Amino acid sequence: MQKSDTLFASPLSSVADFRFDETVAEVFPDMIQRSVPGYQSIINTIGELAAAKVQPNTTVYDLGCSLGAASLAVARATQDIPCNIIGIDNSEAMTNRCKRIIQSFSLPTPIEVNCQSAQDTEIDNASMVIMNFTLQFIPPADRENLLLKIFNGLVPGGILVLSEKIRHPSVAGNELLVDLHHQFKRQNGYSELEVSQKRAALENVMLTDTFAEHEARLKAVGFSDVVMWFKCYNFTSMVAIKHAQETAGE
Ligand code: GEK
Numbered sequence: 001m002q003k004s005d006t007l008f009a010s011p012l013s014s015v016a017d018f019r020f021d022e023t024v025a026e027v028f029p030d031m032i033q034r035s036v037p038g039y040q041s042i043i044n045t046i047g048e049l050a051a052a053k054v055q056p057n058t059t060v061y062d063l064g065c066s067l068g069a070a071s072l073a074v075a076r077a078t079q080d081i082p083c084n085i086i087g088i089d090n091s092e093a094m095t096n097r098c099k100r101i102i103q104s105f106s107l108p109t110p111i112e113v114n115c116q117s118a119q120d121t122e123i124d125n126a127s128m129v130i131m132n133f134t135l136q137f138i139p140p141a142d143r144e145n146l147l148l149k150i151f152n153g154l155v156p157g158g159i160l161v162l163s164e165k166i167r168h169p170s171v172a173g174n175e176l177l178v179d180l181h182h183q184f185k186r187q188n189g190y191s192e193l194e195v196s197q198k199r200a201a202l203e204n205v206m207l208t209d210t211f212a213e214h215e216a217r218l219k220a221v222g223f224s225d226v227v228m229w230f231k232c233y234n235f236t237s238m239v240a241i242k243h244a245q246e247t248a249g250e
Contacts, residue, residue: 020091034188047073058127064134123153
C-alpha cells in the first residue's frame with residue numbers, strides 16, 4: 001500500500017530545510033505525483049525517448065533517481081537494446097528503497113543503483129543521461145561543471161533529458177505560474193498550510209533557474225540543440241542533443 005504524503009499537514013513551530021530522508025522516501029511516489037504537473041507523462045516520455053535514442057552497448061545514467069521511476073521506464077523501453085542502466089542518488093533512504101523496488105520487477109536490462117552524488121559520478125559511454133528534477137537541488141556553482149561532464153560522457157547522438165522547475169524572468173509572470181502550481185496542489189488535496197510550509201522548506205534547497213539560463217548553460221557546455229518538449233506552469237522538460245560533430249564548449 002502506498003503511503004500518502006502528510007509531512008507538512010500539521011503546523012510546525014519552525015520549518016526546517018527539506019531533506020530527502022526516510023520520511024520523504026516513504027511517501028515519495030504520492031508526493032511527486034501530487035506536486036509535479038505532468039510527472040507521469042514525463043516518465044512515460046522518458047521511456048519513449050529511450051526506445052528511440054538509446055544505442056546498443058552504451059550506458060544510461062539516471063542522476064537523482066529517487067525510487068527509480070525513470071530507470072524503470074528506460075528498462076521497460078529498451079528490452080531489445082543491450083545497454084546498462086545506472087541510477088544514482090545521494091540519499092541513502094532513496095537508494096535503499098529504490099533497490100528493493102527494482103528487485104521486485106524482473107526486467108531483462110539490469111539496473112545498478114549507487115548512493116553517491118551526481119557531482120562525483122563518472123559519466124562514460126552514455127547515450128542517454130536523465131536528470132528528472134535533480135539539477136534544481138544541486139548547488140548552482142556545481143551545475144555547469146556537471147553538465148560539461150555529462151556532455152563529454154555522451155556518445156555522438158546521445159541525449160540529456162533535463163526536467164526542472166523553472167523561474168519565469170518577470171516578477172508578475174512568475175507569480176502567475178507559482179499561483180497556478182499552488183492551485184494544482186490544492187486540487188490534489190494539499191491544504192493551504194501544507195502548500196506554504198512545503199514552500200518554506202524548499203526555499204533554500206531548491207534553487208531554480210529560468211529557461212534562458214538553462215539554455216545558455218547547456219549551449220556553453222557544447223549542446224547546440226536544446227528542445228523544450230514539455231511545459232506546464234513552472235515545470236519543464238528539455239532534451240539537449242549531442243550531435244555527431246559537436247565537441248565540448250569552453
Ligand atoms: C524521478 N528523478 O522520480 N546527487 C545525486 N542525487 C541528488 C543530489 C546530488 N547532488 N541532490 C539531490 N539528489 C526522480 C525525482 S527528486 C525531485 C528526483 C523532487 C536527489 C535527491 O536525493 C532526490 O532523490 C532527487 O535528487 C530529486 O524521476 O523531489 O522534486
